Every structure is written in C-alpha cells, then in structure tokens.
Amino acid sequence: MALEIIESCVNCWACVPLCPNKAIYEAAPHFLIDADKCTECVGEFADAQCVAICPIEGAILDELGVALNPPGSLTGIPPERWAAAQAEIAAR
C-alpha cells in the first residue's frame, strides 16, 4: 500500500516535511515516494498528508492509479472550462 507521485509534480517541497514516514525524496525530474516506506498515513492521520497539501491536481495517485486530487478539486476550475480556455489560447 503506497501512493505515487507522477510527472505533473512541480517540486514545491510542500509534502516532504509532512510525511510521517520520511518516504518522500527529492529526485529528477520530480519528487518520488518510496513505496516501501509509505503507509498512506493510515493510523497516523485522517488524510494522507502529501495528498492534503499538494497544490497540483492529479499529481498523486493511489495504488490503483486513481488521482487523489482530481481535476477541478483544488483550483475550483471546472475541467470543461479549463479545456475551453486551453483551446482558446491554442487558437490565437
């Protein structure tokens, strides 16, 4: 049982000091979670700490590969609105 950080991570360090298991480490091109150390904070905190502070939607996945902060959940921007804005910028 372990969480995973993927490439959308922006290396902001916010999660590193919060991890009760010191499972998160600096790596290139982005931070990683040592799967052997990660407990998903079970028994320590109600919420996985890295997931609770991460500012980037979709950057942390659970064991099944599901984004724990899905699109729109942190910024409040509806995904369809985001897609429309990106399309508009690309069309300029």
Add this chain to the structure above:
Amino acid sequence: MDLPVFENAAAKSGGCSTGSCGSTASQMDGMTDDIRARVQDHPCYSEDAHHYFARMHVAVAPACNIQCHYCNRKYDCANESRPGVVSELLTPAQAVKKTLAVAATIPQMTVLGIAGPGDPLANPERTFETFRELATKAPDIKLCVSTNGLSLPDHVEELAKHNIDHVTITINCVDPDVGAKIYPWIFWQNKRIHGREAAAILIERQQQGLEMLVAKGILVKVNSVLIPGVNDEHLKEVSKIVKAKGAFLHNVMPLIAEAEHGTFYGVMGQRSPNPEELKALQDACEGDMNMMRHCRQCRADAVGLLGEDRGDEFTMDKIDAMEIDYEAAMAVRAEFRAKATAELEAKRARAHAPKQPQAQVVQFMPRPQKPAQESALAGRQVLMAVAAKGGLVAVHFGHAKEFLIYEASATGVKFVGHRKADAYCGGEDTCGEGEISGESTLDRTIKALAGCEVVLCSKIGYEPWGNLEAAGIQPNGEHAMEPIEEAVAAVWNEMLAAGKLAAAPAANKVA
C-alpha cells in the same frame, strides 16, 4: 496663478524614473520619526527610498499552505514579472551566496526579502536558515519577509529574534464570505480545509499575526489584491481595520489575471481592475491610511531597484564565477548609504522648511487640501501620463515601457501611480502568440492611459499622435528633457490659461 514646482532630483540610473514621487510627503508625513528612520532605506516601505535603494528576493520558499485564486503553482516564465514567478529555486546556502554577490555588485542593495514563490513561513527551516546566515555574514543588510499569514503567529517570536524589522502580510479580506471567493482551500492542522471555514481560519490567523507583530514593534505593511466585484468595496474596511491594529502602510495592488497564467481568476474570466479603479480605491483608503503607490508587483526572485530586474546577471552559474571581496563590498555599501541618506535628509529638510516667498522650488507638496475653494475656482484636477527617465520627460512615446501618472491641480503636482505601456506579457516576440483580436500594442497602450488628458514625452510619431488625440488624450512633446513636475505644472497652467479647466474634462474615448 503659478503652481509650486518641484525641484528635480539628480538623475539616477535605472529603476523608477520619477524625480520625486509627489505623494512622498503625504506618505512619510503620516509616520513618526522612529518609523521614518527605520524605513528610509527600504525601497518597498518608503517611496523616497525606492529611488536610491535596491532590494532583492531570494526564492528559497517553494511550499505553500494555502491556495489563492490569483496564483498558479505551476507557473514559471522568464518573461513574466509578477509575484510567485521564479526561474530558479535556491537552497539557503545558494541564497546566501547570491545575496552576498548581489550586495557586492550593487552598492544600493539594502534589503533582502523572502517572498516565495510559496509562503516563506510555510518553509520555516529554509527561510530562517537563510536569515541566520545573512545576519552574520552581511549584518548591514535588512531582512524582511512577506507572508499570507496562516503560519505567522507561530513564527513571530523567531522573526523578532532574527531582528527582522519589516513584515508584509497579504490581507485581501476580513470577512470569511469574501475570503471564500478568494481562497479555495488552506492546509491547517494536518487537513485540507475548503471554503468559508478555510477563509475564517486564515483571516483570524492574519489578524492575530498582525497584532503580535505590532506588539513586538515590528513594522507591518499590508498588501491587498484588488479584485473587482469580489473585494473592491470591502478593501476600504480592510484598510481601516489594519490601520487600527497598527499596520503602517497599505499597498493595494491590481489583480493580474490572464487565461494563459492558468489561475482560477484568469481561466474563469475574472477581470483585473483598470488603473482608474485602482487609483479611486487607493484615494478612498488614503484618508485612513498611508497608501503605497510605487509597488511594481515584482517576482519572488527580483533583483535591483524597483522597476528594473537584474536577476539575469545573477544566475547561480554566473555567481560561481565571480570573485568577491566581501569586506570591501560592505565598506562600499556603507559609503553609498551614508551619501544617499544625507541626500534624502537634505531633501526632507528642504521640504519641511518654511516657504520662502521668492522660492519657486519646493521638494514635496503637502497633500492637497480638500476645502480649497480657490482651487475649485482656479481649475480642476488633471491626470497626465509622462514617459520619463531619471526624473525628466525623456522617453519617446513609442519606447516607453511604463508611464508615470501625475495629478495636477491648483494645489500642486502629485505622483499617483504608474501604468504599464503594454500588457504584462507582450506575448508576440516571446511567447509566439499573435496579436489578440486585432488589438495592436498602440491600442493597448492607449487603453492603459484611460483617464489621462495629456501624455508628455520627448518625441512621438505621427500615427500615435493621431490615435491619442482621437482617444481624447493630448500628446505633448514640448517639454522634452524638462523635470517632470515642472513640465506637468507648465502644461496645467497652459490648459488653465486656455480656459480648458473650468468645465468637466472632455469625455475620454478610451474603452
């Protein structure tokens, strides 16, 4: 009647191009001697000082504990100048090295700030390690920090211990219902908290932190982002409250929101305030509070005088190649500081000296007195934009990157702000974007000058002349190389003599 005229300060290289920002006196006069002494070499806290002294930010604090709707944590662009943007994250050791290198190269350097790109107090180890080292290695450099306030109460003691004399708190609201529209979430006591509850906690912590800092005698500046339709009216209340609690300066800044920044406000189409709205709000708050008008909303890794960014000269690889004599550099800084401070003192003394009847030249204007009936008879206020450098009308209209805005009236000439000649990122050259909806750079510049009736510049081309006139803005190249305030005063007097100041201004045709 003749307007009082400002003396032109000696031209300085780079940075803000005003000769003397006219509201200096009103800003500084609201302060006690003690505060004045403490801010006189801090460019972000004293309008006076920002012509002489430089600051730098070191980007050691990447983590943040809240989300603001005007911020996108993914953003990094070398051509962008706005808070939260950086090119290179530094370790505390690198930050110390960079600070010493900059301070050795730029003797005007008086202040080292930590302002992000996240929240400095959400990265306390990195922030305080940087401060600790610098306090030993460059004791003459003032240290300051800018925070969202959430962790502030936990760190006031340590801030005081490190002799940090200046703290900026970003306070956008004092009402959780307003806050819920600005902050989608905070990280608090091991949980992510959303909505109104999050805003209520943040506001309480900000206010508590403000009170604790004031109790410790630490100077507090409050930054607020003006978000039309969200907190515009509310900021008047914020200004009153933070003043009552002891903040000494309020800096209301315009929201920066573009879809390409990827922020909530940018993507959702929240508009930024126009310059007139910003000025109106600053004017409304000024009755209660010292207002800052010279903020350039700099990056979290900015280097140099306000209005210039020399960050490119100090990348880590360039710093590694420098040979620096730290002791000698400190002596050079001390010498520069003594000279600049003496100049500032002299300016201030002249400004406060009793007026000589024959003296045409005064340095600062007192704040215009409202009940000046005479002035109502003598002519109304006029806003003028100036393409300036080193305190002179010295820039070609087409070359101006920013315009300084002056308010001229029978009571004098006052600096009230600055406007970018173009959008924050021009785009075309750097981002490969075409011109947006057929709007040219000239159109955007004219739009940025809305509310101004005159634009003074050293020269101007035929096409922009016509377009400006069509937009109701009179171009004026007659005062090239004259001190700004004298030129503005002269133009106002010409308008008065021509009978243009009795009636309301011709409708500005700028959208």
